[in-house]
Amino acid sequence: MNLESIIQEIKTYDGHKLRIMEVCGTHTSSIFKNGIRSMLSPAIQLISGPGCPVCVTPSSYIDKTIEWSHEPNSILLTFGDMIKVPGKNQSLGDARADGARIEIIYSPQEALKKANENPGNTYVLASVGFETTIPAYSLLIEQMEKDNITNIKMLTALRRVLPALDFICSTDQTIDAYIAPGHVSTILGSQAYMDLARRYKKPFVVAGFEAEHVLIAIYDLIKQVSNQRYEVHNLYPSMVKPEGNKVGITYIDKYFEPGPAHWRGLGTMDDSGYYLRQEYQKYDAGSLSLITETDDHVLSSCRCGEVITGRINPNGCPLFGNACTPLKAKGPCMVSAEGTCGIWYRFADK
Amino acid sequence: MKIVMAHGSGGNATKQLIKELFQKYLANQYLDKMEDSAILPSSEYPLALTTDSFVITPLEFPGGDIGKLAICGTVNDLWMGGAEPQYLTVGFILEEGLKLELLERVVKSFADTAKEAEVQIVAGDTKVVQGDGGLYINTAGLGFKKAQTPLGIESISKGDAIIVSGCLGNHQASIMSQRMEIANSIRSDCANLGFMVKDLLKDNLGIKVMRDITRGGLATVLNEIAEVSGTTIEIEESSIPVDPEVDSFCNILGLDPLYMANEGKFLCVVAEEHEEEILTRLKKNPLGTNSRIIGRITDLSKYIVTVKTRLGGRRIIDVLYGEGLPRIC
Amino acid sequence: MCVAIPGKVIEITDTIGKVDFQGNVVKVNLSIVDAQIGDYVLVHAGCAIEVMKQDAAQELLDLFKELESLQ
Numbered sequence: 001m002n003l004e005s006i007i008q009e010i011k012t013y014d015g016h017k018l019r020i021m022e023v024c025g026t027h028t029s030s031i032f033k034n035g036i037r038s039m040l041s042p043a044i045q046l047i048s049g050p051g052c053p054v055c056v057t058p059s060s061y062i063d064k065t066i067e068w069s070h071e072p073n074s075i076l077l078t079f080g081d082m083i084k085v086p087g088k089n090q091s092l093g094d095a096r097a098d099g100a101r102i103e104i105i106y107s108p109q110e111a112l113k114k115a116n117e118n119p120g121n122t123y124v125l126a127s128v129g130f131e132t133t134i135p136a137y138s139l140l141i142e143q144m145e146k147d148n149i150t151n152i153k154m155l156t157a158l159r160r161v162l163p164a165l166d167f168i169c170s171t172d173q174t175i176d177a178y179i180a181p182g183h184v185s186t187i188l189g190s191q192a193y194m195d196l197a198r199r200y201k202k203p204f205v206v207a208g209f210e211a212e213h214v215l216i217a218i219y220d221l222i223k224q225v226s227n228q229r230y231e232v233h234n235l236y237p238s239m240v241k242p243e244g245n246k247v248g249i250t251y252i253d254k255y256f257e258p259g260p261a262h263w264r265g266l267g268t269m270d271d272s273g274y275y276l277r278q279e280y281q282k283y284d285a286g287s288l289s290l291i292t293e294t295d296d297h298v299l300s301s302c303r304c305g306e307v308i309t310g311r312i313n314p315n316g317c318p319l320f321g322n323a324c325t326p327l328k329a330k331g332p333c334m335v336s337a338e339g340t341c342g343i344w345y346r347f348a349d350k
Numbered sequence: 351m352k353i354v355m356a357h358g359s360g361g362n363a364t365k366q367l368i369k370e371l372f373q374k375y376l377a378n379q380y381l382d383k384m385e386d387s388a389i390l391p392s393s394e395y396p397l398a399l400t401t402d403s404f405v406i407t408p409l410e411f412p413g414g415d416i417g418k419l420a421i422c423g424t425v426n427d428l429w430m431g432g433a434e435p436q437y438l439t440v441g442f443i444l445e446e447g448l449k450l451e452l453l454e455r456v457v458k459s460f461a462d463t464a465k466e467a468e469v470q471i472v473a474g475d476t477k478v479v480q481g482d483g484g485l486y487i488n489t490a491g492l493g494f495k496k497a498q499t500p501l502g503i504e505s506i507s508k509g510d511a512i513i514v515s516g517c518l519g520n521h522q523a524s525i526m527s528q529r530m531e532i533a534n535s536i537r538s539d540c541a542n543l544g545f546m547v548k549d550l551l552k553d554n555l556g557i558k559v560m561r562d563i564t565r566g567g568l569a570t571v572l573n574e575i576a577e578v579s580g581t582t583i584e585i586e587e588s589s590i591p592v593d594p595e596v597d598s599f600c601n602i603l604g605l606d607p608l609y610m611a612n613e614g615k616f617l618c619v620v621a622e623e624h625e626e627e628i629l630t631r632l633k634k635n636p637l638g639t640n641s642r643i644i645g646r647i648t649d650l651s652k653y654i655v656t657v658k659t660r661l662g663g664r665r666i667i668d669v670l671y672g673e674g675l676p677r678i679c
Numbered sequence: 680m681c682v683a684i685p686g687k688v689i690e691i692t693d694t695i696g697k698v699d700f701q702g703n704v705v706k707v708n709l710s711i712v713d714a715q716i717g718d719y720v721l722v723h724a725g726c727a728i729e730v731m732k733q734d735a736a737q738e739l740l741d742l743f744k745e746l747e748s749l750q
Contacts, residue, residue, distance in 0.1 A: 001743040007661065033606075035663025080675025081604075104675055106530060106603060107725025109708060129724070135711050136726035142710075186721060186729045208735075211661045216742055223749035238738045239685075239721050239729050248711040248728060346668040533704040598701035601684050602722075 003212060006219045013041040013222055019174055020044065020221055021310055023165065024181030025052030025339075026209055032343050034211035036218075044218065047310030048340040050164050051181045053128045054081045055308070055332040055339045056263040057157045060293035062087030064286060065155060068124040069100035076102045077111055078126040085335045108133075108140045115144075115152045124285050127154040130161050131252065132183040134274060138251040141280060153285035156275060159261060162192060163272035169200040172309050177221035179214070180206045182236060187252075189244025190234035201230045208236045255280055260291055264332040265305035304331035307340050314341040321345060351450040358444070358478025371454055372442075372474060375461035380472040388472035390437060395494035398433030400424060404487040409456060412524050413537030416487055417460030419613060422542050423564070424491040425467045429547040430560045430616060432500050433493030438464065439473040441488040445481025456485065467542050497551035500618070505558045506579045510647040511625040513618050515546060515632055516640040517591045518568055519610030523599045532602065536595055541614030546635045555628055556621035563617055566670045567609040571617055572655045573669045583655045585645030585667075604677035609670045619647065685719035685731045698722060 022028055028048040031037060037046060050056050062085050069076040069092065076092070083093045083104070096102045105111065111123050127137050137154065144152055161184050168175065180193050185206045193204040203224035207217035213235065220233050234240055252274070261273025273291075276284045302324070303317040314320045314333065324330040326342050333341035356363040373381070380388045404420045414422075425435040440460070444453065464471055469491070521538040543562060550557060561571045568590070576583045592600075592607045600607050614637065620628050625643060632638035645657075655667045686698035691709065698707045698720060705722070712727045714720050720727040733741075 001746045003661070003743070006743075006746070032665060033659070034661060035657075035659040035665035038664040039662065079677060081677040083675060109706075109725045132728065133724050135728065136708070136724040139708050139710050139726060183721070183723055183728065210735075211659070211663070212739055215661070216739075216746060220746060220749060223746075227749070235742055236738075237741075238731050238733045238735065241729075245711060245729055251711055346666070527703075531706075534702050536702075595702035598684065599703045602700055602703060602705065 006215055010218055011041055013043055015226055018044045018176050019047055020177045021047045021049045021175045022179040023049040023051040027179055030209045030214055036214055050308045053130055054085055057128055058262045058264045059087045060290055061157045065126050066090055066095045069095050069102050074122040074124055076124050077105050080104045082126055086329055108136045111152050112143055115149050119151060123152045125154045127156045130159055130184050131187045134158055135248040135251045138255045141255050154283055155285040156287040158274035160272050163269050165196055167269055168309050169196055175310055176225050177202060178204045179217050180204050182209055185240045187245050187248045189242050190232055190240050191242045193232045197230050197232050203230050204232045206234045206236050206240050265308045302331040304333045307333050314344040353444045353446055353448040353478060355446055355478055371457055375457050376471050378470055393494055395496050398428050398431045398493040398495050400427040401490045408528055409485055411538055414540035415456055415459050417456040418463045419540050420487040420489050421460060421463035421467055422540055424489040426543045426562045428491050428493035429544050430562050432497045432551055433495040435469045435491055435493045437472045437492040438469050439490045440471055441475040443486040444478050445484040446478060447483035448485055498554050499551060499557040500560050501558050503559050503579045506581055506619055506647055508647055508650055509622045510558060510619050511643045512645045513620060514642055514644050515616050515638045517593045518612060519596045519607040521613040522611040523596045534595055539612055539614035541637055543616050546632060546638045549631045550628060556624045557618050559619040561617050563612045563615045565611045569608040569667045570669050576653050576655050580653050581647050582649035582652050583645055584648045585657050587657050587659045589642050589644045591640045591642050685721050688714050688716050688718050688720055691716060
């Protein structure tokens with residue numbers, strides 16, 4: 001087997017119509033960057049799943065971060081891709097224009113230095129992410145405890161991938177196969193998907209992010225579906241162990257516990273979020289109050305939920321490209337560079 | 351010593367600042383007269399006029415500083431229109447708290463770069479505002495359009511080559527590295543493009559369009575050209591020059607070199623029959639050794655920019671939406 | 680950011696390492712991996728999440744071989 005023959009097979013596949021979901025935003029990005037869709041047979045459809053932590057963050061969470069950013073002596077720390085996500089009335093970018101104090105970071109560890117240097121400020125960390133990112137938050141708390149740092153608070157919108165996948169598998173039988181999230185799998189391990197594969201009779205592959213990785217993942221899934229196999233294949237063994245990163249999981253469990261969470265576009269799912277445990281709630285900035293909040297005010301015509309679960313393509317939404325564009329996003333899928341609608345808008349054939 | 355509000359009062363402190371700092375580096379026959387406006391000799395050539403403002407932080411960075419950037423940015427805009435820069439004006443907006451030594455280094459660098467670029471600073475202004483030690487520069491630049499080229503966007507035809515004058519993204523990567531505390535040896539490419547362009551404007555080489563690739567990066571410039579001319583541009587991913595260090599930097603933060611800002615790179619659209627000659631001239635210049643043909647105009651009826659990817663896929667390149675920020679996802 | 684490329688550990692002080700991505704050196708927390716100097720690690724949000732077990736090029740070759748069995 002070589003790359004050329006795999007590319008050829010994917011291009012000329014003429015079996016039954018195949019719908020493959022890539023769960024993770026980084027795969028979505030790789031697929032677009034490498035022009036993978038243009039390399040597929042028309043019988044293969046790729047669907048971008050809910051694997052971008054920014055896109056699934058509810059608007060009530062954004063509103064809460066904006067509230068904090070206006071508090072005297074407090075500074076909101078966030079990853080860059082949160083800046084454009086719309087809240088009820090505003091995004092963090094809008095709030096910054098109104099004088100809110102917002103700083104962009106790329107690692108939670110950066111909060112430590114800031115907090116040490118400016119003890120008079122409270123740093124509120126917009127803590128979003130999946131299992132991949134949560135150990136980094138755990139390590140932050142560990143260090144805060146050690147150094148007795150009290151001026152960092154976390155507003156969490158942490159999400160667990162497996163309950164969301166379970167939800168999609170159970171509600172959408174039209175998806176034939178899944179490319180599991182790459183780096184989440186580094187933490188959870190490739191075995192984590194075995195139960196889903198067995199229960200729903202769907203094949204899963206764990207894959208890396210280079211174009212080659214994505215192509216072989218698609219090839220593997222085509223073959224599995226054709227042969228009616230529903231296995232979990234680990235095509236990223238250099239970075240993903242069957243059992244995952246056990247130390248990482250221990251770190252997550254030490255500081256966080258599962259609880260219900262609201263996903264933008266998907267709704268509220270039991271145990272699909274992570275929250276600071278009771279003994280660490282002193283570092284929380286009001287995350288628990290968000291559990292009961294929903295996105296009721298989101299335009300009723302926004303169909304992000306159906307886009308995220310692959311039931312419609314972005315151009316099936318009446319707002320797409322009209323009321324909702326990357327410059328003025330209404331729904332989460334348009335917000336991130338890797339949101340399904342954002343990508344369609346920017347890259348789809350004009 | 352730091353800048354205080356008194357430096358902007360118009361009184362003694364202002365005079366002293368101008369005399370001891372600005373005049374020291376920028377003296378010439380126009381500025382020395384200390385008049386309200388400069389009277390310039392008339393020109394036999396059409397005039398090119400441009401203005402630009404410079405608001406970069408940090409003020410000094412590997413490969414340059416705001417002073418050098420201000421001269422390069424202004425003369426580059428003139429060169430891209432095929433005009434030889436002659437005269438510049440400058441306004442320095444100083445925030446109180448700005449260190450005088452830093453200001454002096456910036457003004458010296460501004461003056462040195464102007465000298466290299468063979469432009470005269472004919473009018474200047476200084477203001478002080480409340481703030482936090484920052485510094486902003488506004489310029490205007492006047493040039494003489496002596497050359498026949500560039501021929502203009504309407505002259506673009508099918509088969510024209512797109513040439514890029516070197517590796518992309520170094521400027522923005524260098525600035526962001528400092529802000530994000532990532533250690534590397536990436537330097538801003540901040541440079542006067544005149545050193546390269548001078549050679550291309552001789553001999554009427556059929557250059558259609560020249561654009562400096564600044565904010566928004568290559569993707570933005572390609573889209574501007576394709577949109578205004580209503581043409582299709584196809585580029586090859588593997589031919590886009592990017593330093594491995596910059597490429598890796600972009601990978602770490604989730605950025606795309608196609609959208610990264612440069613301050614010393616330009617793109618030209620050239621007729622097929624001249625492309626080799628233009629490439630040879632560019633490559634001879636130390637600033638242009640990595641020049642490459644990255645793609646072509648392939649259709650005159652539809653606005654679109656596409657790239658052929660490494661493994662043979664195809665994607666569309668759109669303009670930049672929002673800011674290029676480090677991402678979690 | 681989910682950095683798709685691994686970086687090389689060039690220095691370790693306590694739990695903090697310096698990781699080199701082709702000339703870009705970043706401070707990385709190594710607490711949840713067992714990394715030695717010279718190892719390649721996968722980094723996410725300032726935290727190493729796994730030590731790379733084999734060379735990426737070799738991994739691809741192995742995968743191609745494995746995929747034969749799916750025929």
